[in-house]
Amino acid sequence: MDFHLAALKAFVSAARESSFSRAADCLHLTQPGLSKRIRSLEDALRVELFDRIGRRTVLTEAGRAFLPYALRILAEAEQAGQLLRSLQPAQIGKLHLATTQHIGLYYLKPLLAEFVRQYPGIDLTVDFKTSAETHKLLCQGELELGFMSEPPLHEQALEYVEVLNERLCFAVAQQHPLALLEALTLQDLARYPALLPGSNTRCRRLIENLFQQHATPLDVREPSNYLEALRMLVEAGLGWSALPEVMISSGLCRLPLPQYEPARTIMLAYHRKVSLSGPARLFLEWLKEHPPGLHSVA
Amino acid sequence: MDFHLAALKAFVSAARESSFSRAADCLHLTQPGLSKRIRSLEDALRVELFDRIGRRTVLTEAGRAFLPYALRILAEAEQAGQLLRSLQPAQIGKLHLATTQHIGLYYLKPLLAEFVRQYPGIDLTVDFKTSAETHKLLCQGELELGFMSEPPLHEQALEYVEVLNERLCFAVAQQHPLALLEALTLQDLARYPALLPGSNTRCRRLIENLFQQHATPLDVREPSNYLEALRMLVEAGLGWSALPEVMISSGLCRLPLPQYEPARTIMLAYHRKVSLSGPARLFLEWLKEHPPGLHSVA
DNA sequence: CATCTCCATAATGATTTGGAATGGATTTTC
DNA sequence: GAAAATCCATTCCAAATCATTATGGAGATG
Numbered sequence: 001m002d003f004h005l006a007a008l009k010a011f012v013s014a015a016r017e018s019s020f021s022r023a024a025d026c027l028h029l030t031q032p033g034l035s036k037r038i039r040s041l042e043d044a045l046r047v048e049l050f051d052r053i054g055r056r057t058v059l060t061e062a063g064r065a066f067l068p069y070a071l072r073i074l075a076e077a078e079q080a081g082q083l084l085r086s087l088q089p090a091q092i093g094k095l096h097l098a099t100t101q102h103i104g105l106y107y108l109k110p111l112l113a114e115f116v117r118q119y120p121g122i123d124l125t126v127d128f129k130t131s132a133e134t135h136k137l138l139c140q141g142e143l144e145l146g147f148m149s150e151p152p153l154h155e156q157a158l159e160y161v162e163v164l165n166e167r168l169c170f171a172v173a174q175q176h177p178l179a180l181l182e183a184l185t186l187q188d189l190a191r192y193p194a195l196l197p198g199s200n201t202r203c204r205r206l207i208e209n210l211f212q213q214h215a216t217p218l219d220v221r222e223p224s225n226y227l228e229a230l231r232m233l234v235e236a237g238l239g240w241s242a243l244p245e246v247m248i249s250s251g252l253c254r255l256p257l258p259q260y261e262p263a264r265t266i267m268l269a270y271h272r273k274v275s276l277s278g279p280a281r282l283f284l285e286w287l288k289e290h291p292p293g294l295h296s297v298a
Numbered sequence: 299m300d301f302h303l304a305a306l307k308a309f310v311s312a313a314r315e316s317s318f319s320r321a322a323d324c325l326h327l328t329q330p331g332l333s334k335r336i337r338s339l340e341d342a343l344r345v346e347l348f349d350r351i352g353r354r355t356v357l358t359e360a361g362r363a364f365l366p367y368a369l370r371i372l373a374e375a376e377q378a379g380q381l382l383r384s385l386q387p388a389q390i391g392k393l394h395l396a397t398t399q400h401i402g403l404y405y406l407k408p409l410l411a412e413f414v415r416q417y418p419g420i421d422l423t424v425d426f427k428t429s430a431e432t433h434k435l436l437c438q439g440e441l442e443l444g445f446m447s448e449p450p451l452h453e454q455a456l457e458y459v460e461v462l463n464e465r466l467c468f469a470v471a472q473q474h475p476l477a478l479l480e481a482l483t484l485q486d487l488a489r490y491p492a493l494l495p496g497s498n499t500r501c502r503r504l505i506e507n508l509f510q511q512h513a514t515p516l517d518v519r520e521p522s523n524y525l526e527a528l529r530m531l532v533e534a535g536l537g538w539s540a541l542p543e544v545m546i547s548s549g550l551c552r553l554p555l556p557q558y559e560p561a562r563t564i565m566l567a568y569h570r571k572v573s574l575s576g577p578a579r580l581f582l583e584w585l586k587e588h589p590p591g592l593h594s595v596a
Numbered sequence: 597c598a599t600c601t602c603c604a605t606a607a608t609g610a611t612t613t614g615g616a617a618t619g620g621a622t623t624t625t626c
Numbered sequence: 627g628a629a630a631a632t633c634c635a636t637t638c639c640a641a642a643t644c645a646t647t648a649t650g651g652a653g654a655t656g
Contacts, residue, residue: 001303001375001376001379001587002302002303002304002307003302003303003375004300004301004302004303005299005300005301005302005303006300009300019633019634020633020634021632021633021634029614029615030614030615030616031633031634031635032614032615032616032617032634032635032636032637033613033614033615035634035635035636036613036614036635037613037614039635040612040613045378045379045382046382046386046583047382047385047386052633052634052635053622054621054622054623054633054634055621055622055623055624055632055633055634056622056623056633057633057634061385062382062385062386065381065382065385066378066381066382069374069375069377069378069381070378072374073371073374073375073378076367076370076371076374077299077301077367077371078299079367080343080364080367080368080371081299081343083363083364083367084343084344084345084360084363084364087345087359087360087363088344088345088360289299317602317603318602318603318604319601319602319603327645328645328646328647329602329603329604330603330604330605330645330646330647331644331645331646333603333604333605334604334643334644334645335644337604338643338644350602350603350604351653352602352603352652352653352654353601353602353603353652353653353654354602354653354654355602355603
């Protein structure tokens with residue numbers, strides 16, 4: 001009897017979610033991937049852990065019996081990890097990083113909280129900058145690590161690490177006329193003002209390109225570079241915008257234009273030639289094992 | 299942090315043995331294999347678990363700290379396995395198997411003890427037969443499973459599973475003249491009577507072939523088919539014999555002829571066309587995960 | 597100094613794993 | 627009741643991992 005801890009995590013996650021696909025999302029895995037991890041665990045234990053009856057998946061009796069053991073094993077492993085970290089020579093030093101407001105607010109907060117909890121010796125400074133500012137600071141070597149949306153041109157001197165992908169949705173206020181229409185086209189959108197960030201942002205380019213491809217002129221207003229501010233203005237009914245999925249709040253209406261929704265990549269960048277400090281290397285390594293995602297927002 | 303339970307076992311075993319190579323033997327693994335399992339665990343935990351100082355390998359402080367967690371995790375897994383087995387529909391029925399005296403005595407005893415402990419519902423019958431008898435019974439369908447040394451001809455109708463390999467050593471009594479010689483040749487051996495089992499045994503054939511290849515005539519006595527009996531006669535000083543390594547007891551002297559020591563394979567066989575009973579299938583499966591070896595004799 | 601033992605590394609072949617695409621089954625919706 | 631959507635299994639393929647053999651280096655041994 002011999003299995004991977006990852007299989008245990010898959011099992012626990014699936015049991016908790018009562019769904020393979022949701023569990024797969026949680027673990028940043030595809031559904032077939034998770035399916036196979038569970039199968040491998042079942043093979044190792046020579047027991048069916050789940051009843052797959054049609055749409056519903058429920059733990060079998062054996063599954064229910066095994067769950068507490070799985071939890072204990074994972075807890076032991078977690079504790080062991082904590083202990084071993086505490087035994088290591090304390091990781092201390094300064095870590096300076098920059099992020100856009102949006103990334104910091106929606107993805108980074110829980111991540112950084114967990115990081116400083118694990119490494120209390122690290123003196124973390126976070127600057128909120130626009131992607132363009134961050135980019136420049138990195139090139140000049142005045143910043144170690146920076147989160148940004150994907151820049152239009154990748155700088156030779158910088159190394160980019162993809163962190164996550166984000167879908168931009170078209171949104172208006174609930175009371176906006178567009179919210180009432182059944183079927184929408186880009187032309188419908190174009191009849192109302194668009195509230196977009198500055199033209200050096202990825203977001204702005206994505207939308208402008210989209211409309212250009214469909215030969216539709218666009219009435220762009222540029223009230224702010226900050227997505228938070230744009231959302232507020234959209235909620236106030238001043239126009240429509242394209243906002244990341246996670247920002248769609250109850251005051252907004254997401255327009256049903258899924259085929260046009262562009263995606264943008266959020267990246268972490270650092271200078272190739274500037275050798276990273278210990279804390280920075282640590283953070284990079286740590287980030288690999290703690291991929292940020294929507295689940296940490298919820 | 300994510301590792302394979304097999305890596306934990308490797309770690310525990312290496313810690314217990316204070317040696318990678320011995321640990322590898324215990325786990326029926328090669329030394330580089332075990333080495334890499336340990337390395338993978340160290341990578342996952344980001345800690346060195348062993349100090350490799352020259353010949354000696356000792357646990358690091360981190361290793362000592364981790365060991366109790368590893369033991370607890372493995373214990374939990376073991377318990378979980380027990381529980382799941384107990385939940386399964388009771389495995390009951392008759393299991394009839396045959397074995398040579400030697401295999402039964404030296405390898406099977408602890409194995410069968412563990413098997414009946416895990417599956418108390420199974421009514422186990424073990425017959426002691428020679429390999430040839432077992433072979434015949436299997437072919438006639440009068441026996442489900444049989445352990446035997448590798449037969450000279452594989453029967454088409456039978457399926458053979460390799461169970462383990464055994465090295466045959468040349469042995470004499472402590473007081474025998476051969477025990478005193480420094481350098482030995484096969485010719486030296488040939489000057490004294492050989493005590494070997496019947497000519498339909500693998501063991502006999504291996505030795506006769508060996509001497510034939512070296513064009514050395516052999517004085518064979520055939521006092522018994524049973525290796526136990528042969529050993530007794532060798533100990534009494536009646537001649538030399540080739541006995542499995544595990545049989546070399548304190549009264550015997552193993553002759554230093556390693557380059558001539560033949561190996562024989564011990565097999566488990568069953569009839570291809572006779573569909574196996576539940577308990578027999580269970581035993582076959584179970585055997586895969588509980589490979590017999592010297593460690594179970596000790 | 598030669599030899600032995602023990603562990604690490606390199607190279608290779610076999611097995612396993614993860615992902616995209618697809619299919620079958622069932623529930624939901626209209 | 628038909629269509630759509632949801633959910634899991636399967637298949638295929640590429641990439642990663644694993645175990646083995648062969649080899650090398652570093653300490654112990656004599």
